[in-house]
Amino acid sequence: MATRLTESGAYARLWRTPALADIFEEPRRLQSWLDILVALAAAQAEVGLIPGRAAEQIARHARADQLDVELVAAETRRTGHSTLGLIRALQTRLPEPASEYVYYGATVQDLTDTWFGLVMRDVGALVRADLRRAHATLLRLAATHRDTVMAGRTHGQPGAPITFGFKVATWADELGRHLARLAEGSARWSVGQLAGAVGVLGFFEPDGIALRRLFCERLKLADPGLSWTSTRDRVAEFGSVLSLVAGTLARIGNEVYELQRPEIGELSEAPSQHTVGSITMPHKRNPELSEHLDTLARLARANAGILAEGMVSGHERDGRAWKAEWAALPDVALAAGTAASLAADLVDGLVVHPDRMRANLGPRWASERVLAELSRRHGKHRAQQLLQDALSANPDGDLAEALKEHDLDEKWTREPAVATAGAMVDAIVARGTPE
The missing domain is CATH 1.20.200.10 (Fumarase/aspartase (Central domain))
Structure with a gap:
């Protein structure tokens, strides 16, 4: 039963995808844990630590859909051990000799x-x-x-x-x-x-x-x-x-x-x-x-x-x-x-x-371009002050009106200076999506 709003049937879609939920929900998690125990037993049998028959039996019976989940929970609570409930529930399904070799030496x-x-x-x-x-x-x-x-x-x-x-x-x-x-x-x-x-x-x-x-x-x-x-x-x-x-x-x-x-x-x-x-x-x-x-x-x-x-x-x-x-x-x-x-x-x-x-560019979008051009004539800091004074004196006018006394070249405000932006975009697009 869901204990959090984010786990409820109405809202869970906002907090997980079906593929992610499948990884963490209890049936898949328990099966993953059992798969790990199967792999461990198989490896142990391969090096001669446990009988091969025991590893085969563990692989055959380590099925989450056949596990008594209530027993897992009850034994976990009773023993206070994180995985002893799983071990004991699995042992009830395992014949000899497998029941003695499941979870063999593991923590x-x-x-x-x-x-x-x-x-x-x-x-x-x-x-x-x-x-x-x-x-x-x-x-x-x-x-x-x-x-x-x-x-x-x-x-x-x-x-x-x-x-x-x-x-x-x-x-x-x-x-x-x-x-x-x-x-x-x-x-x-x-x-x-x-x-x-x-x-x-x-x-x-x-x-x-x-x-x-x-x-x-x-x-x-x-x-x-x-x-x-x-x-x-x-x-x-x-x-x-x-x-x-x-x-x-x-x-x-x-x-x-x-x-x-x-x-x-x-x-x-x-x-x-x-x-x-x-x-x-x-x-x-x-x-x-x-x-x-x-x-x-x-x-x-x-x-x-x-x-x-x-x-x-x-x-x-x-x-x-x-x-x-x-x-x-x-x-x-x-x-x-x-x-x-x-x-x-x-x-x-x-x-x-x-x-x-x-x-939404607004009436003064070209101020950076104008500053660059005026800087070539007057120097950067003089041009900065000139623009600051002109724009402050005419706060509601567009850029051309504010600078009408300062020999503003119309081409400076004709098109935005974004050619370099385009070149950078081209470089990123050319790189493509990593595999």
């Missing part, structure tokens, strides 16, 4: 950290797929609007001209770096864990190294090379990268949120005839997708901070660190993964209004 962290390796691999792949989808759309938008002039804004105020293609190219460029981070980091965090009691694999002596390698191979995870029970940088790095991804998507969302305000009207989210913006103000069209990207980013950042806290752990095992990850890692993954999916949908349906962009 809670061997199971849950290996599951984290699978989670980080699979969530990372989902996020990368959605970011690639968004990135490809942004490149098309950037190319289409390479020369679509709009106001560049600083401190929330209209400044000098840019192009919408240039703005979109900055979004694509940033997402490209996140795609590189996810691809490069995956090899570090998609690893298994087989450490034993204190990390030295004493229970499996002298077969520990070979056993860990075979175990990880069966799960298609990398061998970490060294036990990482108290070394939590992998999890912290994964959370940090996802929080960066969510931050960029929130930046994009905030731009769309601001620019679709009716008084600006330069962008619009894809229209939907069924969406109700307000039950008291029927004329409203709320920025649902772009607004929610900021909400998700806040959650991702907050929970990524908890994962970073886990790096400060004690000795060879510290439950304070990694048990907090059980709560925080799913929340980071769900928030950032959902944001990636929503952002891809948002930019795919984005409606651009070039006429409004041009109209």
Whole structure:
């Protein structure tokens, strides 16, 4: 039963995608844990630690849909041990000799950290797929609007001209770096864990190294090379990268949120005839997708901070660190993964209004270009003061009127100086979407 509003049937779609939910919901998690135990038993049988028949029986009966979930919960509560309920529920389904060899020499962290390796691999792949989808759309938008002039804004105020293609190219460029981070980091965090009691694999002596390698191979995870029970940088790095991804998507969302305000009207989210913006103000069209990207980013950042806290752990095992990850890692993954999916949908349906962009330039859009030209005649600082005085003396007039006594060349205010912006857009588009 859902205990949070974000898990309810009515609202869950805003906080997770079906693919992300499948990774974390109990049936899939339990099956993943059982798959890990199957891989461990198979590897142990291969090096001769347990009978091959036992490994075969474990593989045959380790089915989450046949597990007594109530018994798992009851035994976990009764014993106070994180995985003893799972072990005992599985033992009830296993014949001899398998019941004595399931979970043979393993610890809670061997199971849950290996599951984290699978989670980080699979969530990372989902996020990368959605970011690639968004990135490809942004490149098309950037190319289409390479020369679509709009106001560049600083401190929330209209400044000098840019192009919408240039703005979109900055979004694509940033997402490209996140795609590189996810691809490069995956090899570090998609690893298994087989450490034993204190990390030295004493229970499996002298077969520990070979056993860990075979175990990880069966799960298609990398061998970490060294036990990482108290070394939590992998999890912290994964959370940090996802929080960066969510931050960029929130930046994009905030731009769309601001620019679709009716008084600006330069962008619009894809229209939907069924969406109700307000039950008291029927004329409203709320920025649902772009607004929610900021909400998700806040959650991702907050929970990524908890994962970073886990790096400060004690000795060879510290439950304070990694048990907090059980709560925080799913929340980071769900928030950032959902944001990636929503952002891809948002930019795919984005409606651009070039006429409004041009109209919103304002009457003094050419001041930077004029300053550059006057600087060649008078020097930069004299020209700056000249412009400042002229514009202050005529606060309501356009640039030409304010500078009519200063020999203003008409060509300076004819077309915006955005050729270099176009060249930068071309470079980003030519780079393409990373694989």
